[in-house]
Amino acid sequence: MSDAHRRPATDRPYLVFSDVDETLITVKSMFDFLRYQLVRRYGAAGEGRYERIMAAVRRRTGDGTARADINRFYYGHYTDESVETIDRLAAGWFAERTAAGRGFYIESTREALAAHRAGGATVVLVSGSFPPLLEPIAREVGAEAVLCTRPLIADGRYTGEVETPVIGAGKGVAVLRKLTSRPDVDPCDCWAYGDHVSDLPMLELVGHPVAVGEDEELRKRLAERAEGVTA
Template sequence: MGRAAAFFDLDRTVIATSSALAFARPFYRDGLMNRRDVLASGYAQLVYKVAGAGDEQMAKIRDQLASLCRGWPVDQVRRIVAETLDELIAPYVYAEAVALIGQHRAAGRDVVLVSSSGEEMVRPIAELVGADDVIATRMTIREGRFTGDVEFYAAGPNKAEAVREMAARNGYDLAACYAYSDSVSDVPLLETVGYPTVVNPDRALRRAAQRRAWPLVTFRRPVPTRLVRLASSLRRPAPGSLLSRPAVPAALAVTAGAAVVLAIWYGRRRATARTAG
């Protein structure tokens, strides 16, 4: 058996929000988007999440993304993301996702975020939560600006193809790999690995998961920013150590490292406080 990895969809799987929409406000504030752009992007995201998206709808969203970003300075986008990450993303990271990422890292698996959002947004989020790599939408860049052309759109079957290509490069045994997603558009991704799990699924994915007998889990609790940062800084244990044993997705309470334990403890403490109140 070769190496293994865990592939996580981002929006509503690792974070309880849309990564693209989360940055709309600072992009608008800094003049990259106008009010109509913000509304159009929000509508597209709503349609995608509520009704799903076929090939035609995905193509429309891709083209809208390309048109929206045309001419944006890449350095400005990266600066905005870096400056607002702790405010706009960190408070929405699921504690359960942090715990699960910790499990996979402890077991020696690479962790990869797979998202249709732009790489300039996804890679900093990956660093925040402790992921090793990303598969994300890539825009063509010329002279420091986005040209408006999409080099790779990480959605639907494209995600699965990118996972297969990464597995070939890195020597992953896909039968030993894991994948997590909330969206029916990621069925091809989930079918690519040996251990698929659906997280907070939309209605169509729930039906698909029931037909395939895929495990289903629910993530609810956000984790404090300081614990997300601490969890992402954990190092992997040496091969052969107790923490290098395989993780079981259903056993989310089995965590690796003090930061992950604290994340779960914090979530339970909040729930107990609400009940007592």
């Protein structure tokens, strides 16, 4: 990531949106946590359950199932789980993953967000993951808001259902809503960071989209967009 992706572009207030999994952190948080909590609770049986769930995810992905539907499928596995228990396990997951030397963060993105904050920007995390995993990350990087998938809760337990998944088009909807709530901000001044072509609905809403990683399709689409803007 070049220095140009770390410098504020304006003295006016602006927002910086960042995807999380494989953009800000090195793992896919939902699935990394799934394995962590299942093995922590059930040992070898939990590892087997994790592998079966991931095999089902791979089948759905191979069949062309929409990412939003896979997101819903994932949260279905938390049906009737205690929110308190998941919060406790999520805290353990975060502590373990962020222990010294674990390489949890993609440092170039973390440094870019810190530079934006130093320039007066408001940082917003955008993810299909859920609050117990994202809120500790937000606190650590100084993000002021988290736009994410929110599992529904009843009587202190997850129902297995979710509000609108913040995946693909859902990211665009969430970011647009945030931009609309800030009439003092020009979207052309804003930045967004993502690693996958599914982040385009978010990236295309701002003046400074940044591709993290090596997704060739994403880089191609952003290059075409830049050419269209300058033509």
